[in-house]
Amino acid sequence: MDLEAAVENYAERDWRTGVEGTVRFALVGIGWWTTDVAIPAIESTELCRTTTLVSSSAEKGRRVAAEHDVDHAITYDEFHDGAAADAYDAIYVATPNAYHLEYAETAAELGKAVLCEKPMEATVERAERLVETCEEHDVPLMVAYRMQTDPSVRRARRLIEDGVLGEPVQVYGNNSQPLLEMIPDPDQWRLDPELSGYGTSVMDLGIYPINTARYLLDRDPVAVQAWLTSSHEAFSDVPDERSSMLLRFEGDVHAVSTSSQRAQRDSQLKVTGTEGQIDLRPAFGGQCTLTVTRGDVTVELSDESMDAEREMELEFDYFADRVLGGDPIGPDGRHGLTDMRVIEAIHEADRTGGVVEP
Structure with missing residues (x-):
């Protein structure tokens, strides 16, 4: 096998169908991720345009709209009342x-497609309602797993499908960041279980290696064990300042995953098979280096132009391509529900000390 040729034989937008048009977006929630990443990403897309901002603050909405030449700025209440729905x-x-x-319920009632950030909701039950609502109103729903349109990750999946690793055997994933340095507020929503859901590190960070492993392997976890701890006072209301878990995937692929909200920023995802290995690092933070080893041959490929904004640009364009063409969406609501059930099982496994089937 020519490993170098196998690694390089990839088209970045392999999902592109050639459909033309524009999907006009209302961005609901204009925190730093929306203003610093999502809005600039949409400005770089081929198929998308931001026409409406939805915020709790009318003043902030108008200010951000003026800064980015967005046509409409409305409040959450106005959104629910159908304001600017034609835009x-x-x-x-x-x-x-x-x-x-x-917000997904209101959008579905208005007949609008929904791109929802991960994790899909705070609990499995609420996530189920979200999916059912979109299905009832026959509107497209995609969960925003931006790794699934990241070129390095898609290339890795293709290599695994082509048998470069032989039979997958094991996975190692980690994702960590210094949350309180990034957002120095102990009262932030990620540390409030009423807003974040089951916890903080698994919901916010651990979901990346779990979902990306699912995508790469095209398999789902069937059993989990977990250990969650919190020691810093800012994490007193959530169980998982740091987490570690064992997952057994379909086909007896074993995985170890760790995450922490109070650690040096780092991320990695490594898949080892009977004949080779794929290592993505940093796996979830842009500028990923893909290292592929088969026997005594190693090929390394880096994309220094990749960052969170470009990842989001590809994600938005993929979603728009599917909405405009009416084609099935890859990470849809049912796909996202599996992650919610796995996360719930991880927290249950920690509480019980046993093995839990999602």
């Missing part, structure tokens, strides 16, 4: 987890 075709939900459902 957008889809919504992007980037509020705290526990608010995703209410």
Whole structure:
């Protein structure tokens, strides 16, 4: 096998169908991720445009709209009342987890497509309601797993499908960041279980290696064990300042995953097979280096132009391509529900000290 040729034989937008048009977005929740990443990403897309901003603050909405030449700025209440509904075709939900459902419900009732940030909601039950609402109103729903449109990750999946690793055997994933240095507020929503859901490190960070492993392997976890701890006073209301878990995937692939909200920023995802290994690092923070080893041959490929904004640009364009063409969406609501059930099982496994089947 020519490993170098196998690694390089990839088209970045392999999902592109050639459909033309524009999907106009209402962005719901204009925190730093929306203003610093999502809005600039949409400005770089081929198929998307931001036409509406939805915020709790009318003043902030108008200010950000003026800064980015966005046509409409409305409040959450105005959104629910249908204001500016003719100005957008889809919504992007980037509020705290526990608010995703209410905005998706309104969008579905208005016949708007929904791109919802991960995790889909705060609990499995609310996530189920979100999916059922979108299905009932026959509107497209995608969960915003931006790794699934990241070129390095898609290339890795193709290599695994082509048998470069032989049979997958094991996975190692980690994701950590210094949350309190990034956002120096102990009262922030990620540390409030009423808003974040089951916890903080698994919901916010651990979901990345779990979902990306699911995507790469095209398999789901069937059993989990977990150990969650919190020691810093800012994490007193959530069980998982740091987490570690064992997961057994379909086909007897074993995985170890760790995450922490109070540690040096780092991320990695490594898949080892009977004949080779794929290592993505940093796996979830842009500028990923893909290292592929088969026997005594190693090929390394880096994309220094990749960052969170470009990842989001590809994600938005993928979603728009599917909405415009009416084609099935890859990470849809049912796909996101599996992650919610796995996360719930992880927290249950920690509480019981046993093995839990999602």
